[in-house]
Every structure is written in structure tokens, then in C-alpha cells.
Amino acid sequence: MSKKVLIQATINGEEVEFLAEPRQSLLEVLREGLSLTGAKEGCNNGNCGACNVILDGALVNSCLVLAVEIQGRSLTTIEGIAGPQGLHPIQQKFLEHAALQCGYCTPGFIVAAKALFDQNPNPTEQEVRYWLAGNLCRCTGYDKIVRAVLDAAQAIGKIPVEEI
Amino acid sequence: MQAFDYIAVRSISELCSLLSGQNGQIKLLSGGTDLLVQLREGRVKARLVIDVKYISEMAEIAYDPKQGLYLGATVSCHRVCQDPHIQAHYPGLVDAVALIGGIQIQNRASVGGNVCNASPAADAIPALIVHEAVCQVVGSKGQRQVPIESFCTAPGKTVLEAGEFLLSIQLPPPRQNFGAHYLRFIPRNEMDIAVVGAGAGVTLDNARERFVSVCLALGAVAPIPLYVGEAGAFLAGKRVSGEAIAEAALIAQAAAQPIDDLRGSIEQRKYLSAVLARRALEKAVQRARGET
Numbered sequence: 465m466s467k468k469v470l471i472q473a474t475i476n477g478e479e480v481e482f483l484a485e486p487r488q489s490l491l492e493v494l495r496e497g498l499s500l501t502g503a504k505e506g507c508n509n510g511n512c513g514a515c516n517v518i519l520d521g522a523l524v525n526s527c528l529v530l531a532v533e534i535q536g537r538s539l540t541t542i543e544g545i546a547g548p549q550g551l552h553p554i555q556q557k558f559l560e561h562a563a564l565q566c567g568y569c570t571p572g573f574i575v576a577a578k579a580l581f582d583q584n585p586n587p588t589e590q591e592v593r594y595w596l597a598g599n600l601c602r603c604t605g606y607d608k609i610v611r612a613v614l615d616a617a618q619a620i621g622k623i624p625v626e627e628i
Numbered sequence: 629m630q631a632f633d634y635i636a637v638r639s640i641s642e643l644c645s646l647l648s649g650q651n652g653q654i655k656l657l658s659g660g661t662d663l664l665v666q667l668r669e670g671r672v673k674a675r676l677v678i679d680v681k682y683i684s685e686m687a688e689i690a691y692d693p694k695q696g697l698y699l700g701a702t703v704s705c706h707r708v709c710q711d712p713h714i715q716a717h718y719p720g721l722v723d724a725v726a727l728i729g730g731i732q733i734q735n736r737a738s739v740g741g742n743v744c745n746a747s748p749a750a751d752a753i754p755a756l757i758v759h760e761a762v763c764q765v766v767g768s769k770g771q772r773q774v775p776i777e778s779f780c781t782a783p784g785k786t787v788l789e790a791g792e793f794l795l796s797i798q799l800p801p802p803r804q805n806f807g808a809h810y811l812r813f814i815p816r817n818e819m820d821i822a823v824v825g826a827g828a829g830v831t832l833d834n835a836r837e838r839f840v841s842v843c844l845a846l847g848a849v850a851p852i853p854l855y856v857g858e859a860g861a862f863l864a865g866k867r868v869s870g871e872a873i874a875e876a877a878l879i880a881q882a883a884a885q886p887i888d889d890l891r892g893s894i895e896q897r898k899y900l901s902a903v904l905a906r907r908a909l910e911k912a913v914q915r916a917r918g919e920t
Contacts, residue, residue, distance in 0.1 A: 466631045466632060466633050466634075469634070485631065486631075486632055486633055486634035486677065487629040487630060487631050487632055487667075488629070489629070489664070508668070509665045509668070510661055510665065510729070510732070510733060511819075513730070513732060516732060522706070522735040522736075523731055523732050523735055524732050524735055524736050525732045525733070525736075527664075528659075528660055528661050528664050528665070528732075528733075528736060529660065529664075529736070530634060530657075530660065530664070530677075532634045533636075533657075533660075533679065535636070576731075576732075579731075594818070595730075595731055596730075597730045597731075597818045597819050598729065598730020598731055598732045598733060598819065599730075
């Protein structure tokens with residue numbers, strides 16, 4: 465058994481120190497070591513996106529990152545998406561559009577949408593669909609999710625809305 | 629996951645000394661999108677995982693109109709797709725790399741990792757073949773260059789010997805009247821592994837009416853990504869025509885030696901080899917003519 469390594473990183477804006485074995489995935493340490501259980505283990509092989517986190521600005525699957533790889537780096541998880549005032553507009557729009565049933569894939573979709581808006585605040589529907597191609601949902605289907613994300617972009621005020 | 633030690637290295641010399649001092653069961657980590665899955669499933673064993681993505685020479689993209697493209701082995705697919713020089717001069721590579729996974733995978737996975745993973749269905753390799761890429765391999769005995777079409781030796785196997793690693797991939801400078809394209813067949817629109825992939829790179833004469841040289845490669849139809857030299861030899865010097873392209877596509881089909889598996893039958897893969905080879909050639913010609 466390899467020795468645990470002390471890792472220092474910034475998670476959701478806070479300086480965090482934790483111990484991790486080299487073999488542990490970031491997902492495992494988030495959930496079991498740091499009690500950040502919002503990221504979900506779906507496939508554990510990079511297909512489903514339920515474990516999405518934002519690492520130094522890049523959307524990644526936390527099941528495909530070793531926890532020891534985040535030494536000195538900055539991480540945003542689903543727990544860091546909502547602001548002090550409450551839900552992030554993406555979260556609010558997921559509720560309004562009922563863009564979830566069981567909810568297991570939802571954190572991954574919301575983190576993915578946040579990463580999309582960070583680099584493209586005004587995405588087209590096609591861009592949203594391509595961006596979300598790495599996230600799987602097994603119950604709601606994708607239309608409500610895509611609509612919620614597009615509506616969230618409008619709510620954030622980044623998409624010019626034609627007056628109705 | 630099995631237990632292993634982890635170390636992140638910052639320089640080539642540090643990596644070389646680590647590799648020469650160890651024996652066996654060392655794996656190099658770049659994006660980890662193949663490696664971590666294989667470690668988790670026990671398909672590969674590692675005692676030590678060396679993270680190489682902080683070595684500056686391996687993380688660099690450098691383009692020069694005279695020297696061509698230097699692509700560090702750990703450069704992510706996303707960076708390749710976003711690079712304006714690569715977009716302008718190496719379109720076949722962008723076609724292929726853009727197909728590898730969703731954004732989460734593209735942010736982590738490297739083109740060098742796709743090459744070293746040596747999947748018969750690797751999308752980047754046929755594209756690198758048609759761009760005439762050369763792999764820069766470093767080991768304790770120094771550097772050597774391996775043409776990309778000779779890099780893979782069997783599914784999951786490469787020419788890398790113990791202690792050797794892929795430093796970078798070098799692509800030649802762009803030529804006049806050159807175009808390239810890569811495409812693949814998958815049963816859905818996105819996010820799958822190629823049933824068959826095909827890449828073509830063509831150089832036309834100044835009138836853009838005759839083939840000067842052609843490079844054709846197929847994926848997922850042989851134990852390694854397949855360079856079909858016969859198809860290029862057939863087309864070289866010929867006038868560009870639908871008939872000539874169709875005949876070259878049949879030559880590619882004849883070279884394909886696919887297997888039956890859950891993704892496709894031999895018959896389907898043979899059929900697709902000709903269809904995709906033809907489409908890759910047609911689009912490469914359009915690009916060489918500046919039509920797309």
C-alpha cells in the first residue's frame with residue numbers, strides 16, 4: 465500500500481488540505497474524504513459526466529483524475545455553484561423546467577453548464593447539445609435539460625431576448 | 629484501484645533518470661482518460677505512475693511555416709482543436725481530435741496519449757498518418773524518430789522499449805495545394821468508438837487537376853491503424869476524377885483486414901472502408917482546392 469500524500473488545493477474558493485492515496489480518484493476523495501457528495505459516481509470510466517467538476521477552469525470527469533493531481537490547483541464542484549443569495553440561475557432553471565427526475569445526473573449537467581457559460585455565455589442550442597454530449601441522463605431525456613440551460617443563459621442576461 | 633506510487637516530474641532529465649533507475653510496471657500519466665480506466669480495471673499494472681504533463685517540452689505547441697508543427701506529447705485534444713495554426717494547416721488532425729470524447733475528455737486526453745494507447749480504432753492516428761507525422765522518442769540511449777505509421781505494433785503495443793517515452797509529434801510544414809480530412813462511422817452521432825475510420829491527405833498540382841501525392845489511412849480495420857500506401861501510389865500522377873477516387877477506395881477496401889466484434893461485422897467494416905476512404909479523399913480534394 466502506497467503512503468498517503470498531503471494535498472493542498474483550493475476547493476470552492478477555500479484552501480483545503482487532505483490526505484490521499486495515489487490510487488484514489490478525485491471523485492473518491494471528494495465524496496468519501498471531504499464529504500462533498502454532490503459529484504456522483506455513475507460509470508466511473510469517463511462516459512457519463514455525473515462526476516463533473518471544474519479544474520482550473522476546465523470541465524473534467526473527477527473519476528478520471530487522481531486526487532494527488534490537484535496539488536496546488538483550483539477546483540469547483542457542484543457545492544460551489546450556488547451563491548450566497550441562493551440557487552445559481554442554472555439550478556433555478558433546472559427546477560422551473562423540471563429538467564430532472566431521479567436527479568443523479570443533475571449535478572454533472574449543472575457543473576457542465578456552468579463551465580460552458582464561463583467560456584461561452586451566449587451558446588446556441590447546437591453548442592449546448594454538443595457541450596452536454598459527455599453527460600448522460602437515463603430518465604428525463606435531454607430536451608428539458610437543454611431548454612433549462614438555454615433559459616438559464618437568458619436569465620443570466622447573456623442572450624439577447626426578443627421581447628414577446 | 630490497485631495501489632501505486634505517484635510522482636509528478638518537471639523536466640526531461642528528471643523523467644529519464646527515473647525511468648532508467650526503475651524496472652518495469654511504470655506508466656506515464658498525461659490526461660489519464662485511458663490509463664486510469666485500465667488501472668482501475670486491472671488491464672494494466674503499475675507500481676509507479678509518473679505524471680509528465682508539467683514537463684514544458686511535452687506540453688508545448690510550436691508552429692513555424694518552415695519547420696512545421698511541434699506537438700508535445702501531453703498537449704490536450706482541446707488545445708489542439710483551439711489552436712489557430714493547427715486549424716489552418718492540419719485540418720485532418722482537427723477533424724479527428726474533435727471526435728475524441730466530449731469536452732470533459734478533450735480537456736484531459738492528449739493526442740500523444742491516443743498514440744501511445746495504440747488502439748486499432750484510435751482516431752488521431754490515421755489523421756497523423758495522412759499529415760505524415762513523425763514521433764520523437766526519447767530513451768536512455770538518446771532520441772530516435774519513428775514515422776507514425778510504424779509506431780503501433782499490435783493492439784495496445786508500440787515500438788516504445790523499456791525506459792523510452794514519446795516526447796513529441798512533429799508534422800511537416802504545410803504544402804501548397806494540400807488538403808486533408810478524417811471521418812469515421814459510428815452508430816450514433818457523437819461519443820463513440822469508430823467502427824471504421826478513414827483519413828486522406830492529398831497534394832494536387834498547381835492547376836489543382838492532378839494528384840501529386842496521396843496518403844490514405846484506415847482505422848479499426850486491422851490490428852494497428854493502417855497506412856494504405858498502395859492507394860496513394862495508385863492515385864499519384866492521375867487526374868482527379870470520381871472514377872480514380874472510387875478505384876483507390878477499393879484498393880483501401882482490399883487492404884482492410886477487419887475483425888468481427890460487437891461494433892461491427894467484417895462485411896460491414898469492409899463495405900465502410902471503401903465508402904469512408906472515398907469520402908475522405910473527396911473532402912481532402914475539396915480542401916486542397918480551397919472549396920471548403
